[in-house]
């Protein structure tokens with residue numbers, strides 16, 4: 001399988017690349033992204049053939065069909081990372097919460113957020129590629145929450161890759177900060193930045209753009225890669241759990257093979273939703289993908305009105321911070337798929353120069369063939385969490401944004417899968433509040449919820465509070481470059 005570019009080719013980069021190249025150097029011509037030239041078919045034979053398969057077997061076969069240029073042994077070892085999930089036999093369990101509604105829990109990995117689903121195997125593959133080529137890569141991440149911990153966790157002690165992670169000091173939850181600053185390995189660096197998430201992200205962008213930083217990296221023979229969902233190496237693993245969730249419904253006798261279902265995806269950078277779109281396009285029987293957002297509902301406007309307008313918005317901090325995003329990176333891959341490279345280039349350039357774009361009526365209609373969207377504010381999510389807690393199911397605020405879409409957007413009485421992207425333990429003060437308790441911090445909230453609901457705090461979260469803090473650096477943004485160079 002070859003990978004091509006969403007904004008066309010500039011003549012300097014190759015017109016198409018192999019999977020390994022697309023994931024080591026994920027930026028394509030004109031600031032675009034890599035996408036597969038075609039998709040493997042998920043026909044009934046494929047699905048039927050995997051009714052008895054373990055998650056890893058399904059994943060292995062899917063990657064094989066994709067034809068990626070990664071050695072068999074490496075793929076097998078990458079997928080073995082799922083063995084560290086709560087139940088190695090069932091890394092992605094499905095819980096029924098309504099007669100026709102099932103929650104697919106994507107958070108049973110080491111950092112308790114769905115980022116592990118892709119970053120765990122992806123991290124292994126990327127570092128093996130670096131080792132094989134005898135190259136050294138630097139991955140830099142600015143994080144407000146879940147990406148940082150999951151990126152550090154997957155690359156720790158892996159040769160050939162160094163990770164530097166910047167977080168806004170005071171801008172993450174206790175659990176998220178501890179997940180980063182207690183992660184002890186010589187190839188990891190975590191730096192707190194004095195400022196908010198925007199400051200942190202801008203500092204990173206400035207650093208990546210600065211010529212003298214590039215010169216310093218070149219002098220040390222260090223190449224830059226990326227571990228966010230602009231990297232197709234993450235997206236490929238995010239197709240698989242949609243297939244798995246469908247098969248689980250068939251296995252449970254809830255649907256017959258071929259019957260359509262709805263998927264509800266809580267979205268930010270649209271990687272999870274893109275995975276669902278590729279699965280649907282490849283043949284998975286999906287009626288529609290319903291996108292949920294918080295009050296930063298720019299994706300709702302895009303899907304319901306065809307407008308993507310950054311100029312009229314400011315980012316609002318919510319209880320579902322992993323979805324506090326306005327510039328959603330993977331909508332570009334959807335637009336490429338539907339409207340082609342030339343049009344995508346025009347739209348994305350309008351977004352960066354004018355801060356907005358508007359789709360034509362035909363384009364909007366095409367988008368709405370696959371998607372619909374709605375959003376929920378914090379109060380609505382709090383009510384949803386409280387309501388399901390009474391019925392015995394605890395969900396996190398990101399998952400809670402989905403329930404409005406489930407209730408209001410379905411036009412047919414089909415079975416529905418809602419994706420749960422984080423365990424409640426990552427956002428415990430919000431969950432405690434929804435259950436009626438104002439906690440003084442994460443520890444207080446974790447203990448209170450554990451003793452008032454039928455859930456327990458897993459060991460990796462419990463242990464965080466006793467682990468030594470190894471990354472103590474908190475600096476003003478002017479000092480970041482110096483810290484980085486010291487680390488390298």
Ligand SMILES: *Cc1c(COP(=O)(O)O)cnc(C)c1O
Pocket residue numbers: 113114115146147229266267268269270271272273322323398421422
């Ligand atoms: C990253 C994340 C999301 C958003 O996923 P995208 O693929 O970026 O749309 C939603 N919920 C949680 C908890 C996350 O960590």
